[in-house]
Amino acid sequence: MQVIVPISPDQLGGQSAVVASGFRVMAERGRAVIIEFYQKPHGIEWFGGFELLYCQRQHDPQECKVIRKASDEERKLFRIPLWIQGDEVPQCCGRPMNFVGQIDDDRLCGERPPDAKLWWHDAASFYVFTCSQCLECKAIAQQF
Numbered sequence: 001m002q003v004i005v006p007i008s009p010d011q012l013g014g015q016s017a018v019v020a021s022g023f024r025v026m027a028e029r030g031r032a033v034i035i036e037f038y039q040k041p042h043g044i045e046w047f048g049g050f051e052l053l054y055c056q057r058q059h060d061p062q063e064c065k066v067i068r069k070a071s072d073e074e075r076k077l078f079r080i081p082l083w084i085q086g087d088e089v090p091q092c093c094g095r096p097m098n099f100v101g102q103i104d105d106d107r108l109c110g111e112r113p114p115d116a117k118l119w120w121h122d123a124a125s126f127y128v129f130t131c132s133q134c135l136e137c138k139a140i141a142q143q144f
């Protein structure tokens with residue numbers, strides 16, 4: 001796939017860079033594609049590496065165009081985990097499990113149970129996955 005990256009998000013029809021590598025597709029639905037660049041295209045300054053970008057598939061389905069940065073709501077809608085550490089997608093039935101959602105512990109009670117031997121720091125995230133073949137569920141936790 002090829003990605004068209006406008007030099008400026010305010011001028012989507014203006015000058016753009018066309019790249020075929022340095023990014024990965026995080027999710028897609030219909031014509032909408034969410035990508036991130038692990039290697040930012042040369043001369044593009046309006047987003048950073050590993051920032052989620054909302055793209056639209058063009059007339060040629062092998063081509064998509066970056067429209068803007070993806071919002072937090074879109075990240076949830078497209079089921080993209082926001083990992084604290086590296087990706088840790090569990091497997092079930094021989095395939096990657098589907099991300100359901102995440103709980104960020106700093107929005108919950110950070111107080112540890114009184115008899116806890118170990119507990120998570122205040123900035124931990126819990127990621128819930130399910131299997132689309134057998135409905136098995138798994139949770140992964142990460143912390144800073």
Ligand SMILES: [Zn+2]
Binds near residue numbers: 093131132133135136
């Ligand atoms: Zn399974």
